[in-house]
Amino acid sequence: MTSIMVSRIRQKQIAQLIGSGKRLDGRELNKYRPVQVETGIIEKAEGSAKVRMGRTEVMVGVKIETGEPFSDRPSEGVLTVNSEFVPLASPEFEAGPPGEESVELARVVDRGVRESKAIDLEKLIIIPGKKALVVFVDVYVLNHDGNLIDASALAALAALMNTKVFKYEVKNGEVIKKPGFTALPMRNHPVAVTFAGISGKLVVDPWLDEEEVMDARLTISFGEDGRICAMQKGGTGTLTPQQVVEAAHIAREKAEELRRLVAKR
Amino acid sequence: MSQTTVLVSEKGIRTDGRKLNELRPIKLEVGILSNADGSAYIEQGKNKILAAVYGPREVHPRHLALPDRAVLQCRYHMAPFSVEERKSPAPSRREVELSKVIREALEPAIFLEKFPRTSIDVFIEVLQADGGTRGAGVTAASLALADAGIPMRDLVAACAAGKAGGHLVLDLNDLEDKEGEADVPVAYMPNFGAVALLQMDGLLTIEEFKQLMDLALEGCKQIYGLQKEALKAKYLAIKEEAEEVEEE
Numbered sequence: 066m067t068s069i070m071v072s073r074i075r076q077k078q079i080a081q082l083i084g085s086g087k088r089l090d091g092r093e094l095n096k097y098r099p100v101q102v103e104t105g106i107i108e109k110a111e112g113s114a115k116v117r118m119g120r121t122e123v124m125v126g127v128k129i130e131t132g133e134p135f136s137d138r139p140s141e142g143v144l145t146v147n148s149e150f151v152p153l154a155s156p157e158f159e160a161g162p163p164g165e166e167s168v169e170l171a172r173v174v175d176r177g178v179r180e181s182k183a184i185d186l187e188k189l190i191i192i193p194g195k196k197a198l199v200v201f202v203d204v205y206v207l208n209h210d211g212n213l214i215d216a217s218a219l220a221a222l223a224a225l226m227n228t229k230v231f232k233y234e235v236k237n238g239e240v241i242k243k244p245g246f247t248a249l250p251m252r253n254h255p256v257a258v259t260f261a262g263i264s265g266k267l268v269v270d271p272w273l274d275e276e277e278v279m280d281a282r283l284t285i286s287f288g289e290d291g292r293i294c295a296m297q298k299g300g301t302g303t304l305t306p307q308q309v310v311e312a313a314h315i316a317r318e319k320a321e322e323l324r325r326l327v328a329k330r
Numbered sequence: 331m332s333q334t335t336v337l338v339s340e341k342g343i344r345t346d347g348r349k350l351n352e353l354r355p356i357k358l359e360v361g362i363l364s365n366a367d368g369s370a371y372i373e374q375g376k377n378k379i380l381a382a383v384y385g386p387r388e389v390h391p392r393h394l395a396l397p398d399r400a401v402l403q404c405r406y407h408m409a410p411f412s413v414e415e416r417k418s419p420a421p422s423r424r425e426v427e428l429s430k431v432i433r434e435a436l437e438p439a440i441f442l443e444k445f446p447r448t449s450i451d452v453f454i455e456v457l458q459a460d461g462g463t464r465g466a467g468v469t470a471a472s473l474a475l476a477d478a479g480i481p482m483r484d485l486v487a488a489c490a491a492g493k494a495g496g497h498l499v500l501d502l503n504d505l506e507d508k509e510g511e512a513d514v515p516v517a518y519m520p521n522f523g524a525v526a527l528l529q530m531d532g533l534l535t536i537e538e539f540k541q542l543m544d545l546a547l548e549g550c551k552q553i554y555g556l557q558k559e560a561l562k563a564k565y566l567a568i569k570e571e572a573e574e575v576e577e578e
Contacts, residue, residue: 296531301434
């Protein structure tokens with residue numbers, strides 16, 4: 066850990082550079098760090114993926130179990146997204162119940178998947194109102210160097226696309242697993258793009274040092290058809306309506322770029 | 331989800347009789363809780379929400395104190411009886427997230443640097459929920475902050491716009507929120523043209539989103555007017571009371 070004085074000077078430098086259209090790590094304002102996607106890395110999970118975005122590393126595991134559908138959605142399977150800031154990922158993370166940041170991360174990832182109708186949940190119902198497949202998406206942050214939302218959303222998408230569902234039959238109301246698997250029924254491929262507002266400008270994919278300087282954060286998730294499926298403003302600063310619309314146009318392009326990284330496997 | 335619900339009639343009238351760009355009736359009251367340093371109450375449609383502010387006061391837990399400014403703490407909470415099916419009083423993940431985004435919406439309006447080493451605590455209790463509670467909560471909380479005499483750059487006004495029954499509509503009610511296609515809650519500081527809270531769920535083209543944000547901002551401006559009236563009303567009431575005493 067650098068001393069507070071050094072980091073203050075660095076923060077000022079980051080903000081000043083962005084004000085003049087440059088970034089301390091040499092990236093253009095609208096450029097992502099190098100992104101790598103790996104899938105199928107946890108054999109015990111029905112689906113898994115790891116995304117590296119610069120030095121940020123996030124793993125997502127998908128587990129599928131049988132459970133009960135929600136009473137207000139009796140003909141659909143269940144999706145739950147959870148996130149863990151494991152203490153090995155950052156000196157700032159502590160063990161214990163999930164904090165605000167972790168809950169927000171999980172809910173933003175969840176919103177992208179749910180609102181884009183990425184998973185065909187109706188195909189996951191076994192007995193309406195009684196039994197359904199439950200898709201657990203667990204986001205595991207392994208190394209925090211900023212922009213956890215985009216890395217997690219991309220890892221979640223890659224993991225879901227990689228998820229296999231066990232075959233089963235129903236006998237006397239009981240679900241019995243059979244040998245063999247089918248792919249998880251997917252209908253859309255949502256991708257999140259996050260901006261940091263620094264010195265009145267928006268930069269894409271902020272790394273940790275930039276996040277410490279940013280006053281506002283904006284995440285926009287896009288489905289495959291170019292429609293927005295989720296948004297979240299964070300941070301204690303504000304944005305102008307014009308900035309938001311501008312960001313939406315940039316984000317749509319960036320979402321395409323990121324989606325290609327997942328699709329080509 | 332019932333596919334048969336008609337959210338907007340052929341004449342462009344909504345289930346509660348409103349036009350597409352019409353807010354629900356809003357009632358605002360300021361200074362209604364005697365123990366709090368500042369308080370406000372809002373009714374927006376069937377929403378009934380209380381907001382209270384305590385502080386600047388000592389920070390609990392103490393290690394959260396900041397040497398150069400106040401910390402703003404915020405709790406958005408729904409009463410167990412506020413919704414159709416009893417809600418467990420323990421904070422849900424939704425409430426944790428909303429507490430965060432509401433705090434981040436109020437923070438830019440407050441001169442926190444005037445009160446180092448203290449805490450300003452905002453409590454929002456949803457007594458009855460009818461869609462758009464986070465917006466109504468922000469509207470009430472910002473009035474409660476003003477009522478507590480905390481110096482502010484501007485009031486924060488909030489409301490949502492969304493897509494329901496294929497139409498772009500202002501200030502979604504519970505039914506439109508649940509059965510509609512998209513929801514865009516916005517909080518705004520009109521004096522600065524600054525968006526302080528922005529979320530969205532559903533499916534929208536960029537153009538639809540832009541129109542909805544503009545619609546929501548118009549709603550915020552109307553609510554801003556009501557907020558200022560409500561603040562003035564409190565002091566007018568005090569003035570009248572004082573005058574009556576003088577006459578005696």
